[in-house]
Amino acid sequence: MSASNRVSDTANPSVDLSGEEGWNEFDAPSLVGDSLRFVSGEPDGNRFRTRYYRDAEQHLHARIWFGPETEGPPGHAHGGSIAAVMDEALGLAAWAAGYPIVVGNLNVSFRAMLPIKKVVTLESQVVSVEGRKVMIHGKLFCDEETVYAEGQCLCITIPGR
Ligand SMILES: CCCCCCCCCCCCCC(=O)SCCNC(=O)CCNC(=O)[C@H](O)C(C)(C)COP(=O)(O)OP(=O)(O)OC[C@H]1O[C@@H](n2cnc3c(N)ncnc32)[C@H](O)[C@@H]1OP(=O)(O)O
Numbered sequence: 369m370s371a372s373n374r375v376s377d378t379a380n381p382s383v384d385l386s387g388e389e390g391w392n393e394f395d396a397p398s399l400v401g402d403s404l405r406f407v408s409g410e411p412d413g414n415r416f417r418t419r420y421y422r423d424a425e426q427h428l429h430a431r432i433w434f435g436p437e438t439e440g441p442p443g444h445a446h447g448g449s450i451a452a453v454m455d456e457a458l459g460l461a462a463w464a465a466g467y468p469i470v471v472g473n474l475n476v477s478f479r480a481m482l483p484i485k486k487v488v489t490l491e492s493q494v495v496s497v498e499g500r501k502v503m504i505h506g507k508l509f510c511d512e513e514t515v516y517a518e519g520q521c522l523c524i525t526i527p528g529r
Pocket residue numbers: 400403404455456457459460463469470471472473499500501522524526
């Protein structure tokens with residue numbers, strides 16, 4: 369990487385994470401404290417910037433900026449960065465729906481390369497609850513034609529929460 373690229377990568381761009389009409393901002397830290405620091409801990413940083421919302425049906429959505437420090441393949445997000453976002457957001461979706469969980473199993477399908485320095489949308493849905501097993505599905509996309517990743521997340525409720 370050239371020195372000039374490095375300079376532009378460390379600049380602090382302003383990023384628009386605003387939601388859609390009908391979405392209400394969701395105060396995730398008030399629910400789960402510091403547990404979101406790994407992905408969401410640096411709101412002005414160059415890795416991820418995230419903002420969570422819920423719609424009228426209480427489904428969790430997010431606007432997520434994949435910054436230059438998420439890079440894997442040149443110009444595109446590292447698969448692990450996408451998996452980390454899925455882990456946090458789909459786990460949080462279960463918590464937001466009232467299930468205190470940890471993630472037991474997470475499958476991520478990488479459908480298209482995700483350009484860095486781009487804001488994408490995550491949507492999620494609780495698809496089933498059987499005993500302690502809560503299944504959440506989600507996808508990362510920028511429009512109907514462009515889905516970057518899909519996730520299926522099996523969450524297991526933890527006792528005493
Ligand atoms: C402490 C929390 C603080 C706040 C956190 C805020 C989070 C914020 C948002 C989150 C962001 C971050 C999110 C994160 O990063 S969470 C961090 C990453 N996840 C972990 O570290 C979890 C590690 N694993 C465990 O702790 C245990 O294995 C758990 C608790 C998951 C289950 O062990 P436990 O001994 O308790 O239960 P059990 O073994 O009797 O199983 C019970 C049932 O579940 C089924 N099963 C279990 N595992 C799997 C599996 N892998 N695939 C398929 N099925 C599985 C099992 O068959 C059984 O089903 P059934 O036989 O009844 O039908």
